[in-house]
Amino acid sequence: MHERIADGIFQVGGGAFSSPSDCLVYALDLGEVVLVDCGCGPSWPRIGKNMLEAGLGDPHTLVLTHAHVDHIGAAPAVVRETGCRVAAHELDADAIESGDERLTAAGWYGLTLETMSVDHRMQGEGEVLEFPSGSLHLLHTPGHTPGSIAAWTETEQGRVLFGQDVHGPFSPSFGSDVDAWRTSMARLLDLEAEILCEGHYGVFRGKQRVRTFIEEQLDINR
Ligand SMILES: [Zn+2]
Secondary structure (H helix, E strand, C coil): CCEEEECCEEEEECHHHCCCCCCCEEEEECCCEEEECCCCCCCHHHHHHHHHHCCCCCEEEEECCCCCHHHHCCHHHHHHHHCCEEEEEHHHHHHHHHCCCCCCCHHHHCCCCCCCCCCEEECCCEEEEEECCEEEEEEECCCCCCCCEEEEEEECCEEEEEEECCCCCCCHHHCCCHHHHHHHHHHHHHCCCCEEEECCCCEEECHHHHHHHHHHHHHHCC
16 A cells, blocks of 8 residues: 655555554655655565555665654664665664664553664754755754654655654653754744645645644644
């Protein structure tokens, strides 16, 4: 099961696509395949099958938007099976590598994470990953966790933003900072994305709808 979101961009995991425990998992064909997050782990075979169905080969790069287990749990298996590189922000990379039960929220899910390596530690505010047929912009959006990142790319259908956990939630146990999050959300609004791919709430289409969703979250977490 997969759904085409825009040219070369697909949802391949989350909910009925793989498991309700998983975050929504997105895959991009930029000449090389990029996976944005990968779910808890047990459902990885379904996600891999969904990618094949969508005509996508093995991922070249796995971007982990933050350290939570529902986004990273499958990463060790993905790396073992495909040899892809893993990218994450340096402020969440230690938690990802160690599988820290509190910072990854694995304790909440009753899961245990394998240790793993982050090959590419993003530093600072932002950077651009270049691929044969496009670029993926990474933006540091701290708040939900210290090293949360968003990613965006340009398509024929407009700018597509992978905001993932725009909605939070926030907990001191994994280092949330609501003030930092508000600043991060202002940066996402400035992108004026045409399509927002969220981590749990689905895909929002149209600049106004994207803006409204982010502003609603800002209202809820006042
Ligand atoms: Zn999260």
